[in-house]
Amino acid sequence: xxxxxxxxxxxxxxxxxxxxxxxxxxxxxxxxxxxxxxxxxxxxxxxxxxxxxxxxxxxxxxxxxxxxxxxxxxxxxxxxxxxxxxxxxxxxxxxxxxxxxxxxxxxxxxxxxxxxxxxxxxxxxxxxxxxxxxxxxxxxxxxxxxxxxxxxxxxxxxxxxxxxxxxxxxxxxxxxxxxxxxxxxxxxxxxxxxxxxxxxxxxxxxxxxxxxxxxxxxxxxxxxxxxxxxx
Amino acid sequence: xxxxxxxxxxxxxxxxxxxxxxxxxxxxxxxxxxxxxxxxxxxxxxxxxxxxxxxxxxxxxxxxxxxxxxxxxxxxxxxxxxxxxxxxxxxxxxxxxxxxxxxxxxxxxxxxxxxxxxxxxxxxxxxxxxxxxxxxxxxxxxxxxxxxxxxxxxxxxxxxxxxxxxxxxxxxxxxxxxxxxxxxxxxxxxxxxxxxxxxxxxxxxxxxxxxxxxxxxxxxxxxxxxxxxxxxxxxxxxxxxxxxxxxxxxxxxxxxxxxxxxxxxxxxxxxxxxxxxxxxxxxxxxxxxxxxxxxxxxxxxxxxxxxxxxxxxxxxxxxxxxxxxxxxxxxx
Numbered sequence: 001x002x003x004x005x006x007x008x009x010x011x012x013x014x015x016x017x018x019x020x021x022x023x024x025x026x027x028x029x030x031x032x033x034x035x036x037x038x039x040x041x042x043x044x045x046x047x048x049x050x051x052x053x054x055x056x057x058x059x060x061x062x063x064x065x066x067x068x069x070x071x072x073x074x075x076x077x078x079x080x081x082x083x084x085x086x087x088x089x090x091x092x093x094x095x096x097x098x099x100x101x102x103x104x105x106x107x108x109x110x111x112x113x114x115x116x117x118x119x120x121x122x123x124x125x126x127x128x129x130x131x132x133x134x135x136x137x138x139x140x141x142x143x144x145x146x147x148x149x150x151x152x153x154x155x156x157x158x159x160x161x162x163x164x165x166x167x168x169x170x171x172x173x174x175x176x177x178x179x180x181x182x183x184x185x186x187x188x189x190x191x192x193x194x195x196x197x198x199x200x201x202x203x204x205x206x207x208x209x210x211x212x213x214x215x216x217x218x219x220x221x222x223x224x225x226x227x228x229x230x231x
Numbered sequence: 232x233x234x235x236x237x238x239x240x241x242x243x244x245x246x247x248x249x250x251x252x253x254x255x256x257x258x259x260x261x262x263x264x265x266x267x268x269x270x271x272x273x274x275x276x277x278x279x280x281x282x283x284x285x286x287x288x289x290x291x292x293x294x295x296x297x298x299x300x301x302x303x304x305x306x307x308x309x310x311x312x313x314x315x316x317x318x319x320x321x322x323x324x325x326x327x328x329x330x331x332x333x334x335x336x337x338x339x340x341x342x343x344x345x346x347x348x349x350x351x352x353x354x355x356x357x358x359x360x361x362x363x364x365x366x367x368x369x370x371x372x373x374x375x376x377x378x379x380x381x382x383x384x385x386x387x388x389x390x391x392x393x394x395x396x397x398x399x400x401x402x403x404x405x406x407x408x409x410x411x412x413x414x415x416x417x418x419x420x421x422x423x424x425x426x427x428x429x430x431x432x433x434x435x436x437x438x439x440x441x442x443x444x445x446x447x448x449x450x451x452x453x454x455x456x457x458x459x460x461x462x463x464x465x466x467x468x469x470x471x472x473x474x475x476x477x478x479x480x481x482x483x484x485x486x487x488x489x490x491x492x493x494x495x496x497x498x499x500x501x502x503x504x505x506x507x508x509x510x511x512x513x514x515x516x517x518x519x520x521x522x523x524x525x526x527x528x529x530x531x532x533x534x535x536x537x538x539x540x541x542x543x544x545x546x547x548x549x550x551x552x553x554x555x556x557x558x559x560x561x562x563x
Contacts, residue, residue: 003513003530006505007537008490117492 016210017058017074017108017122018202021101022085023094023160025065027130029087032160032195036127039195040082046203047077053207060104064097065089074108094132095140098124098155098171102143105153120209122153125202126171127190131164141170148173149182157187158198165189190225197225284318284410286514286551288527294483296542304329307401308481308546309338311346315353319409321346322548324421326481327401328449329543337385337399341450344384345405348377353407364412364471374416374467378403382450400449404436404479408550413470413477419447422485424502426476426511432502435470438482439463475552476511478502483543487535511551 024033048054054077061072061080065088072080105122112119144155155173159165168187177183190198204221293306307327314320325342327334352373358365365373381403389396402419413435415423420438427433439448454460478488485491488506490499518526531547533539 002517003509003526003534005487005509005535006503007487007535008503008505 014210015056015058015112015117015119016206017060017105017119018206019060019062019074019101019105019122019124021062021064021097021124021126021128023065023092023128023130024063024085024088025092025128025130026087026090027092027162028085028160032129033085033087035195037082037084039199040085042196043199043203044077044080044082046200047206050203050207053203053210056210057206058108060101060108062097062101062104063088064093066091066093068093068097068100070100070104074104091133092128092130093134094126094128094130094167095134095137098126098140098144101126102147102153109152121151123206123209124153124155125158126156126168127158127160128168129160129163131167137167137171144171144173145184148175151176156185158190159187160190163187163189188223194225198223201225284553285320285408286523286553287312287320287322287548288510288514288523288551289322289548290524290528290531291481291544291546292528292531294542294544295540297544305335306544307335307338308483308544309335309342309401310546310548311342312548313346313350315350315359315407319353319359319407320550321349321353322406322408322477322479322550324404324479324481324546324548325401326419326421326483326544326546327399328447331398331400333394333398334401336394337451338401340385340388340399341381341401341403344381345377345403348380348384349373349405349407352377362409362411364469365414367467367469370414370416370469371467374405374414375461375465377405378416378418378450378465379455382455385451397451400451402447402481403450406435406477406479408474408477410473410475410552412472413474414468415470415479416465416467418450418452418465420482421480422482422489422500422502423477423479424489425470425474425478426502426507428473428475432504432507434500434502435468435477436466437500439466476507477550478507478548480547481544483541483545484531484547486541487537488547507549510549514549514551515553 022036028036047057047059058074058076059072059080060070060074061083062068062070063083063085067088071083101124105124109119109122147153148155153173154175155171157168157172159168165187172185172187174182174184201221201223208220289310289312291306291308291310297304297306307329309325309327311323312320323342323345325338325345327338331337353359356365356369356373358369385399386396388394389399402417402421404417404421404423405415406423407414413425415435417423417436418439421436422434422438423436424432424434448454448464452464454464480488488503490501490503493499514523514527531538531545538545
């Protein structure tokens with residue numbers, strides 16, 4: 001066939017959504033919130049340097065303390081101005097925040113489908129240093145189990161110093177292994193002062209996920225930011 | 232006794248009566264055939280069998296997902312073209328709703344009926360006889376009447392054939408094209424655009440999608456009794472500038488030929504030059520009259536990976552105005 005045509009670029013790039021759920025409760029005041037802000041800036045710059053990823057990775061940000069607020073609706077990094085978070089009062093509305101993240105992800109997937117845009121499985125990354133003050137997480141954990149086994153999203157729970165790791169383990173999602181069985185992920189423990197390494201790991205992980213083919217197993221970079229990590 | 236005495240007269244009168252009836256029927260039949268033949272000749276003329284002002288490319292291709300279904304779903308897209316004269320014509324695209332079992336029948340009916348009803352009204356209009364574009368008000372009124380008429384005809388058709396009316400649900404895009412400009416009216420989604428004589432590519436309609444693609448409002452929808460809703464679901468526009476290329480398509484073609492989302496993720500609505508400029512040049516300069524239909528069909532089937540893998544039905548009409556110097560080339 002002698003006729004060759006171009007492709008409209010914007011329509012083409014497959015989308016990957018990363019929805020970060022960030023604790024800005026009172027206990028994050030001081031060094032943790034400062035490191036979180038530095039980490040977000042680093043993440044922003046790192047993504048923008050990857051041309052392909054910056055055309056495909058969408059970021060949503062939800063903060064929670066006493067209240068839950070979507071401070072950034074899903075958007076490409078070009079259109080995101082990273083916020084500067086300040087510590088709220090003492091409460092930690094973790095249940096509500098994660099439910100809001102799930103709603104945000106499902107709404108965005110509906111938008112992708114309506115716009116005939118292809119997309120990778122979205123990620124929800126929950127970062128907290130406390131225990132939820134808005135009730136038991138059992139019902140939410142049950143929903144997360146169903147959703148992650150259905151492939152609706154990937155959910156990572158990251159605990160900063162002092163976090164209730166038991167609750168975060170309960171909430172963590174499932175991943176499908178090569179043999180088709182499901183494995184529950186463990187909550188990951190972020191060593192203090194390693195927020196930057198965490199966000200560097202997250203941006204590299206997003207790049208790997210974005211470049212992967214459907215159904216392909218992916219190998220994440222080593223999580224050097226984890227407590228007790230040994231290379 | 233009367234009948235026996237006048238048998239010959241009665242037989243003679245009866246024979247004359249039969250001859251009149253047969254002659255009338257034959258006359259009507261011949262007139263209709265002549266009109267059809269004239270129309271076919273005009274379309275053939277345009278589609279490449281004789282010299283004409285327009286190169287017209289038009290095809291509907293079944294989507295990959297339809298072929299994979301069990302049982303296979305027929306192509307639910309339809310299209311129709313009718314010429315009004317050598318330079319004015321009507322182009323229609325209709326896309327049957329995927330969820331409706333008889334939407335392929337609905338779209339075929341709507342495509343043909345819209346063309347014929349529009350033809351009748353345009354041919355009677357003063358602005359057409361003056362070779363000018365109507366006002367927005369004139370066109371809006373005409374397009375509403377035509378589309379409502381088509382819907383009514385579809386309802387009668389469904390009754391006659393004992394179909395459920397809503398099972399015939401489909402969208403429709405109707406374009407009246409001429410070198411002076413374009414008239415467009417549509418219900419539902421799909422795209423339509425053009426290149427003006429200055430070389431700028433523009434859209435002439437905005438798809439009406441609803442909240443999700445499953446909420447596209449078809450011509451069978453219940454919005455006709457309410458003026459506000461009718462205006463919400465029926466768009467009509469007059470493009471009053473000289474043009475040399477136009478296109479209309481079902482939504483199965485928009486991902487590879489239209490800019491729908493830019494790199495920032497913002498909705499845009501513009502024919503993609505990188506697609507249409509090569510198509511225009513290729514068919515103006517490289518393809519003979521005889522090959523046009525096949526080349527266009529093959530291209531829309533598997534012109535590149537994205538086109539080949541499109542799951543939805545694909546219908547695209549492209550009209551390219553030939554300048555005088557190109558008439559010789561067109562008859563290769």
